[in-house]
Amino acid sequence: MSSPNQSSRPQNDNPYDIATGEFDKGVTSGRKLFGKVMTGLVMLCVAIALLPLASILFMLLKNGLSRLLQDFPSVFTELPPPPLVDGGGFRNAIMGTLLTCLIGALISVPVGVLTAIYTVEFGQGNKLSQFVRFCTNVLSGVPSIIAGLFAYGVVVVLMGTFSAIAGGVALSVLMAPIIIRTAEEGLKSIPREVRQGLVGIGATNFQGVTNVILPAALPFIATGVTLALARAAGETAPLLFTALFNQFDARSLREPIATLSVLIYNYAIAPYKNQNELAWAAALIVVLLILTVSILARSLTSRKVY
């Protein structure tokens, strides 16, 4: 971490440059050059970092949009085609993604919000809330495929079948840390005067939290839920052995169900052109969905309540 020009002190006697009229603090041309080169390098870094995103979005639009426009309604209303059959859509996968995400949210939102209420409202800074924060961080680092294996070992083995419920459980493991973190942030953003006011009017903890504090923190919690849903909608690995896949509509929550992400995986590695195209179209839908939701979530929190 040392510059090559560390030891070079001003060599010229007069730091005031008569030609340019600048007083240059004795910065030699070598040190200036080093700065210029480094500035150029970091700008190059930014360009390289932006390139893949641009490429991905461009290819998604190029390959996905044509298919979506070409058979516009049928992509959303038909079932996935078998190999070597033209046309087809992914209505069952759209339903499956919505259902598994919904089940994931139904589990993770109450757990996440109540946990955040404990760590911020009741156990501020105590051992348990520190432990919970640690576990939340560790949980958010658990590889998504492990969440899938966990749901397999617990739900699939127990129910004896792959199902939307197992998929939802796997997703909830990944969603909970996101919800806990954003809910904590939201609760912390409420000024202490509000809590003091609640004590002043004789409200119980339960009354205070449900009537005043939760509603005030709602934008943050909504942000957390939407971010968690955005992540869940794109997750594939946890669904591979829990929701599995289904060529047809699932008739109940207790049987294998197709999801957009697993459809993308299956059809992207398939050697059939029609299925590849369908994978691109599905990917475009998922990415558009996720990007809109993430941008929406951001605008929710930027609006300050207090």
Add this chain to the structure above:
Amino acid sequence: MTSPTISNQETLIESSQKFHAPRLIDRIFYWLTVLLSVGIGAVLVWITYSLLSIAFPAIATFNLGFLFSQVWNPVQDLYGALPQIYGTIVSSIIALLFAVPLGVGVAVFLSEDFLPRRILTPIAFVIELLAAIPSVVYGMWGIFVFVPFILPLLQGIHNALGWIPFFSTPPSTRQMFATALVLAIMILPTIIAISRDSLISLPPQLRQGAYGLGATRWETIMQVLLPAGLSGIIGSVMLALGRALGETMAAAMLIGNANRVNVSLFAPASTISALIANQFGEASGLQRSALFYQALILMILTLIVNMLAEVIVSRFQQVE
């Protein structure tokens, strides 16, 4: 920090004890939140336990020899994890080699005032969008766009530097190196976001002092700001490493699933998560158990890396 003080809470609890029914609801509510908080920790234990219980037959059969065996033979029911452990670690390290300089460079750019705020903020936002793209989409982009694009370049490297063992095989369409590059792109947002936060949160006096001593902008960055923000940067790298180790879909789609250790980076390889994703569907009995054994190894690897990251990042937050 706007939070109730201890005494504040005690009065809250006391005041709730005046009325019976609200007090009961209140107690139930309190214990419910405690229960769920403990539940978060319990889930971690439960995950480890469920992996362990299904992996147990394989652990009993192969012991620690599993870690050093290159065999993966479902016909004879003999399994080992060395190619996967090697592939997981090597692909993650190559990904870091590319992502760390790039990510820290971008973080420096975004934390300095090279451009006005109103231009930097959208750039930072767009880079964060990289994190929102699902890994299966990265995998598909890798198959159809990135690998065909990078293959001629790798062929050139092989032709010129083929005498180096790492580049000794002609680049295959499914291979370790290209997978690692895609992983690098995927972990870039993690490194950028946390490194940038740690650089921005440094006290302005550091910069002012360095400028006052006559340092140029880049001397300040290299000799003052980066060393001061180092723990945050290392934390970001550890978190990124955790993500790269566990990354499944991109690896499963791009790495080629070869069950042997190959020194050449241009040859097909395997990672733990890729193997699980590819084989779990058809596996049963001891093979399934062996896959859970591999998952357990992955879990332990990522747990260690993430806990280290946790400790490092929390230390930097305390300094802040």
